[in-house]
Amino acid sequence: MSVHALANHVVNRFSGRLGFLGLTLIYVLLVAACLGTLAREDELSLGRNPLANLVKTVGEFAHPSFLDVWFGNPQLEYKSDDGTVLRVENRQEVEADYLAGLGRATWTTIRIATLGSLLGALLALPLAVLTARNLAAPKPLAWLAKGVLDIARSIHTLVFGLVLVGIVGLGPTAGILAIGLHSMGTYGKLFAEAIESLDMAAIDAVRSVGATPDQVFFNAVWPAVLPQFVSSHLYVWEFNIRDSTILGLIGAGGLGLLITEATSLFQWGRLSTVLIVIVLMVSAFDAMSRRIRQALS
Amino acid sequence: MSEIAIHLQQVCCIAEGRALLDVGDLSIGHGERIAIVGHNGAGKSTLLRLLTGFMPAAHGRVDVLGRDLNGSPAPRELRALRREVGQIHQGLHLVGRLSALENVLIGSLGRVTGWRSWVRHFPVDEVVGAEAALHAVGLLARATTRADKLSGGERQKVAIARLLVQRPKLILADEPTAALDPAAAGEVCHLLAQAARNATLISVVHNPSLLPLLADRVIGLKNGRIAFDLPIATVDDQKLTNLYRPDEAAPAAPWPMTASNPSKLGRRQIFSNQV
Ligand SMILES: Nc1ncnc2c1ncn2[C@@H]1O[C@H](COP(=O)(O)OP(=O)(O)OP(=O)(O)O)[C@@H](O)[C@H]1O
Ligand SMILES: [Mg+2]
Numbered sequence: 001m002s003v004h005a006l007a008n009h010v011v012n013r014f015s016g017r018l019g020f021l022g023l024t025l026i027y028v029l030l031v032a033a034c035l036g037t038l039a040r041e042d043e044l045s046l047g048r049n050p051l052a053n054l055v056k057t058v059g060e061f062a063h064p065s066f067l068d069v070w071f072g073n074p075q076l077e078y079k080s081d082d083g084t085v086l087r088v089e090n091r092q093e094v095e096a097d098y099l100a101g102l103g104r105a106t107w108t109t110i111r112i113a114t115l116g117s118l119l120g121a122l123l124a125l126p127l128a129v130l131t132a133r134n135l136a137a138p139k140p141l142a143w144l145a146k147g148v149l150d151i152a153r154s155i156h157t158l159v160f161g162l163v164l165v166g167i168v169g170l171g172p173t174a175g176i177l178a179i180g181l182h183s184m185g186t187y188g189k190l191f192a193e194a195i196e197s198l199d200m201a202a203i204d205a206v207r208s209v210g211a212t213p214d215q216v217f218f219n220a221v222w223p224a225v226l227p228q229f230v231s232s233h234l235y236v237w238e239f240n241i242r243d244s245t246i247l248g249l250i251g252a253g254g255l256g257l258l259i260t261e262a263t264s265l266f267q268w269g270r271l272s273t274v275l276i277v278i279v280l281m282v283s284a285f286d287a288m289s290r291r292i293r294q295a296l297s
Numbered sequence: 298m299s300e301i302a303i304h305l306q307q308v309c310c311i312a313e314g315r316a317l318l319d320v321g322d323l324s325i326g327h328g329e330r331i332a333i334v335g336h337n338g339a340g341k342s343t344l345l346r347l348l349t350g351f352m353p354a355a356h357g358r359v360d361v362l363g364r365d366l367n368g369s370p371a372p373r374e375l376r377a378l379r380r381e382v383g384q385i386h387q388g389l390h391l392v393g394r395l396s397a398l399e400n401v402l403i404g405s406l407g408r409v410t411g412w413r414s415w416v417r418h419f420p421v422d423e424v425v426g427a428e429a430a431l432h433a434v435g436l437l438a439r440a441t442t443r444a445d446k447l448s449g450g451e452r453q454k455v456a457i458a459r460l461l462v463q464r465p466k467l468i469l470a471d472e473p474t475a476a477l478d479p480a481a482a483g484e485v486c487h488l489l490a491q492a493a494r495n496a497t498l499i500s501v502v503h504n505p506s507l508l509p510l511l512a513d514r515v516i517g518l519k520n521g522r523i524a525f526d527l528p529i530a531t532v533d534d535q536k537l538t539n540l541y542r543p544d545e546a547a548p549a550a551p552w553p554m555t556a557s558n559p560s561k562l563g564r565r566q567i568f569s570n571q572v
Pocket of ligand 1: 312313335336337338339340341342343344
């Protein structure tokens with residue numbers, strides 16, 4: 001029996017019904033091992049009184065700072081111990097300043113996500129062409145490209161960010177590069193899949209009239225691949241808008257910075273405001289990109 | 298009729314250790330109209346693909362339109378040949394994401410080259426020609442509809458319009474009426490015959506009643522070999538029935554299967570024998 005036949009034999013073993021049962025069993029064992037070991041290490045507790053904490057947190061989050069300020073008392077009086085008023089602060093003005101800062105931070109986050117996604121897509125394109133199996137690029141190049149993509153995909157944006165802040169300093173540039181490098185891995189995989197799922201019948205149709213390779217590319221490959229590329233681009237872009245909010249945590253700027261601030265000062269109302277902005281932004285982008293993707297399909 | 302369009306000598310196509318096609322000697326003159334008949338898997342499509350270099354011959358001589366397809370012909374040579382060969386395939390070869398009109402214009406890629414063909418900015422006369430072709434097959438109203446939104450029969454007609462635009466010397470039609478209703482089938486056969494007025498036409502047909510529309514000469518294939526090669530007038534029902542009947546050497550699996558009657562055939566083969 002040749003090596004090839006042997007390999008086929010092994011694969012067949014695992015694709016049968018018994019093989020599936022075996023894989024399920026392995027999965028169940030893994031889950032059991034995870035739960036069991038955590039329980040033995042006594043790491044499965046929920047803290048001392050989770051219920052009370054939950055109620056308290058929900059209560060604080062239910063008062064987003066901007067609502068609180070607009071519908072509550074607008075004047076905040078700073079008094080000395082004997083009751084004389086030292087200073088009166090207009091909370092509405094302070095909050096308006098905060099909201100303006102929030103707007104700027106949102107814009108920074110969007111800029112980081114947008115440029116980072118574009119960078120990732122551009123970097124991924126040649127690598128995807130090299131890894132797509134049906135294009136049959138030279139083996140060593142294909143392996144190299146696949147390796148680069150796998151590494152990029154398995155390193156978290158935050159890790160890239162931490163390293164890059166050390167190299168290019170604090171600021172959006174580090175964020176853009178971090179997003180670009182990590183999403184390059186995701187893009188590469190999606191692009192390669194788009195290329196691999198090409199409609200070969202369409203290619204044959206164009207080839208059968210004696211078209212040259214460039215004509216085949218522009219008339220059969222490109223029309224089939226472009227919508228898929230655009231669709232994956234929107235998808236990853238949307239993901240990155242969400243992902244880039246976290247980058248502020250490491251000093252890349254944007255909404256994450258405000259999140260760090262609010263949490264470290266225990267201003268849950270402000271955190272709640274920031275989260276509302278994030279949810280609105282992400283769902284607006286999601287609705288938009290879904291429209292576009294539908295129109296493209 | 299004097300000129301030879303196709304000449305095969307001792308050609309054998311082999312895939313996965315099996316001979317798909319084994320043709321001793323076959324020559325087809327220019328302007329002839331040939332129908333190929335035979336059971337499923339007889340090698341009809343393989344024969345057509347051999348003629349355009351999509352299927353290589355393991356050995357033998359293949360000459361198509363004065364071009365030698367032996368060994369591994371240069372891509373440039375193959376492209377030049379394919380520009381002169383109009384093909385309608387079983388798989389309804391269209392580019393799904395392009396409009397009907399753009400698909401028809403694919404037929405002009407042999408004449409339109411360079412950047413124009415990349416952005417599909419075709420010269421006006423080609424567009425006019427393509428619209429005329431769509432009109433001829435009765436689909437001008439659907440010109441801007443994407444090909445994957447068309448019905449099977451409509452796609453077949455778009456493929457024929459593409460053929461009209463391509464103006465080939467040799468037309469290979471693999472079951473051109475497979476997805477069509479009887480009226481449309483007759484119509485498409487007429488269109489094909491029209492397109493083939495100045496060309497050689499080879500079509501694969503399963504429906505005997507369409508044979509006279511498309512052919513003067515009928516070639517029967519059985520298990521990759523030529524079983525008969527006769528003028529249409531001498532082909533009768535008896536000959537066709539014989540052709541489609543399974544070989545005595547490999548009798549059909551008895552049905553239903555019983556314990557005393559075990560079969561080594563796979564499920565798929567059993568079902569195809571039933572039909
Ligand atoms: N590329 C290939 N590799 C292996 N086997 C092939 C290949 N192409 C065709 N075959 C086999 O060759 C045989 C003939 O196929 P072909 O498509 O020529 O049949 P056909 O006469 O056109 O049948 P149908 O009437 O179903 O269209 C079939 O058994 C098929 O499985
Ligand atoms: Mg066939």
